Amino acid sequence: MVVRMIVARVGQAVLSLLCVALLIFVLVRLTGDPVNFLLTSEASQDDIDRVRAELGLDRPVWVQFLTFLENLAQGNLGVSHRLDASVTEVVGLRLPATLSVAGLGLLLVLVIGVPLGVYSAVHRGGRLDAVARGIAALGQATPAFWLALMLILVFSVNLGVLPPGGQDGPRSLILPAVAVAFEPLARLIRLLRSSMIEELQSPHIRFLHIKGLPERKVLWVHALRNAGLTSLTYLGILSVSLIMGSVLVETVFSLPGVGRLLVESIYYRDFNVVQGIVMLMSAGYIVVNLLIDLAQLVLDPKLRTAVPA
Incomplete structure (x- = not known):
């Protein structure tokens, strides 16, 4: 039954969250004792014990995990x-900058990637297809932090047309968004091109051509809709990966976002902030994938009929 499949997916998501929580808890504590950063080297043992008690680090590890x-x-x-503030408050203050970069990056990926992927599939072997395949190959081979440095060098240092980050209004988001979006854009073009080529050769699309439907409707309604189901899983991963990709990019562009906060918190061994940020990112990834699975189940009749009764 469909309900059984939904329950199974939700159960897998909850189990994944528990495993991620355990992994984060262990890895964060392998980085060292935060008391060493909170107190000077002249601190007495009584001061050290007091701070450890305040942080709950004097209790057994399993109690800390529970x-x-x-x-x-x-x-x-x-x-x-x-x-000296709640993690929720600290992350909330940094979140708008990260969401702005990720949102603009997602817009760039969709506005450029979808048309380019479709036209590349339709005009295989042409110039546009060569451009699309070139972007796909280059994007998957270019690290985001290196691209960020090159964008600053070209558009900020040499041309002086865009700010190299900071908080100079919406213009300061353009270069970070491009740096974050380039690799996901390459993957979307490659995936959508492959899906569209397969879909355009299907009997269903050939039948629509025989019926005399306009080419534009066949391409942008029927073929893209079916090919989009294949790309739907990646779109969910894409939205989360854009946020995760901001970790290095925000540091390069000096943006006051969650990614930069994470790097700072790792350096200062701020356990709670690191745990909170990584847990939120992981939970977002798991929840988005769960929603994508459920959406595919609703939108794709093949999956519904494949579920055993």
């Missing part, structure tokens, strides 16, 4: 030791 899970269930990500 407390971590309990707080997560209540939506409590803890308090930043470095900034």
Whole structure:
């Protein structure tokens, strides 16, 4: 039954969240003791013990983990030791910058990637197809941080037409968005091109041509809709990967976003902030994939008929 499949997917998502929580908890604590950053080398043992007790680091590790899970269930990500504020508040202040870059990057990917992927499939072997395949190959081979540095060098240092980051209004988001979007754009073009080529050769599309439907309707309504189902999974991953890709890019462009906050918190061993950010990103990835799976189940009749009763 469909309900059984939905329950199974939700159960897998919950189990994945628990595994991610355990992994984050362990890895963060392998980076060192945050007390060393909070106190000077002249601090007495009494001061060290007091701070460890305040942070809950004097309790057994398994108790710390259970407390971590309990707080997560209540939506409590803890308090930043470095900034003396709740993690939710700290992340909330940095989130708009990250979402702005990711949102503009997603817009660039869709506006450029969808038409280019479709036209590349329709005009295989042509100049536009060569351009699309070139972008796809180059995008998947270019690290985001290197592209970010090159964009600053060309458009900020040499041409002086765009700011090299910071908070100079909407113009300061253009270069970071391009740097974040280039690799996902390449993947979308390649995936959509492949799906469209397969779809255009299907009997269903040939039948629509025989019926005399306009070429534009066949291409942009029927073929793209079916090919889009194949690309739907990647679009979900894409939206989250744009946010994750901002970690290095925000540092290069000096943007006050979540990615830069994560790098700073790792350096200062601010356990709660690191745990909170990575957990939010991981949860977003898992939830988006769950929603994509459910959407495919609703939109694709083949999946519904494939589910055993």
